[in-house]
Amino acid sequence: DIQMTQSPASLSASLGETVTIECLASEDIYSNLAWYQQKPGKSPQLLIYDASSLQDGVPSRFSGSESGTQYSLEINSLQSEDAATYFCQQHHDYPFTFGSGTKLEIK
Amino acid sequence: EVKLVESGGGLVQPGRSLKLSCAASGFSFNDYWMGWVRQAPGKGLEWIGEINQDSSTINYTPSLKDKFTISRDNAQNTLYLQMSKLGSEDTAIYYCARGDYGSYGDWGQGVMVTVSS
Numbered sequence: 001d002i003q004m005t006q007s008p009a010s011l012s013a014s015l016g017e018t019v020t021i022e023c024l025a026s027e028d029i030y031s032n033l034a035w036y037q038q039k040p041g042k043s044p045q046l047l048i049y050d051a052s053s054l055q056d057g058v059p060s061r062f063s064g065s066e067s068g069t070q071y072s073l074e075i076n077s078l079q080s081e082d083a084a085t086y087f088c089q090q091h092h093d094y095p096f097t098f099g100s101g102t103k104l105e106i107k
Numbered sequence: 108e109v110k111l112v113e114s115g116g117g118l119v120q121p122g123r124s125l126k127l128s129c130a131a132s133g134f135s136f137n138d139y140w141m142g143w144v145r146q147a148p149g150k151g152l153e154w155i156g157e158i159n160q161d162s163s164t165i166n167y168t169p170s171l172k173d174k175f176t177i178s179r180d181n182a183q184n185t186l187y188l189q190m191s192k193l194g195s196e197d198t199a200i201y202y203c204a205r206g207d208y209g210s211y212g213d214w215g216q217g218v219m220v221t222v223s224s
Contacts, residue, residue: 001169032209034209034210034211036152036211038152043202043214043215043216043217044144044152044202044211044214045214046207046210046211046212049207049208049210049212050208050210055212087151087152089152089154089210089211091208091209091210092209094166095154095156095166095167095168095169096154096157096168096209097154098151098152098153098154099151100151101151101152
């Protein structure tokens with residue numbers, strides 16, 4: 001199975017700041033990576049697909065990038081509604097696997 | 108509007124079986140892969156598996172392959188998850204999701220399954 005090592009497990013940032021969440025794949029996943037946001041008591045929502053493509057309706061302050069097997073989700077100009085847990089997911093090979101999640105707190 | 112509604116969850120005794128359903132509407136169900144993902148209380152997301160449009164291809168996470176079965180009825184626009192030999196480790200919220208080339212762009216609200224005596 002492809003392992004997705006996500007970091008950090010949690011972070012706290014202030015309104016207006018920029019944060020970066022990372023996922024390291026255990027092997028090449030050829031940009032087959034998605035990012036999801038999950039708010040407490042809610043279903044996950046797709047933010048980014050194919051590593052860097054923004055899902056319809058998602059604010060442009062969210063962006064994805066990659067460098068080798070390292071994938072990053074950047075959130076610019078943090079807003080209060082960005083408080084959530086974020087997960088990455090590889091869909092290059094079965095079984096698909098998720099990262100362990102990053103809980104983002106807004107100060 | 109895409110809508111996915113899971114049902115069939117609840118309290119079940121260890122060792123028993125349970126079948127979840129996911130009713131789909133708002134899109135052409137038989138054009139999409141469909142998947143199941145679960146989340147144990149306070150934990151992360153675990154991919155269970157997915158099924159292609161005509162049920163000819165079904166993939167599972169290996170640890171669940173022998174106890175979970177995914178199926179679909181395109182005439183009824185419904186996805187199913189048959190779960191057997193349930194244990195406490197299967198206590199979770201179960202989500203169905205619409206596949207989009209491997210990612211999941213639409214999710215149901217989830218259904219809780221509690222395995223306990």
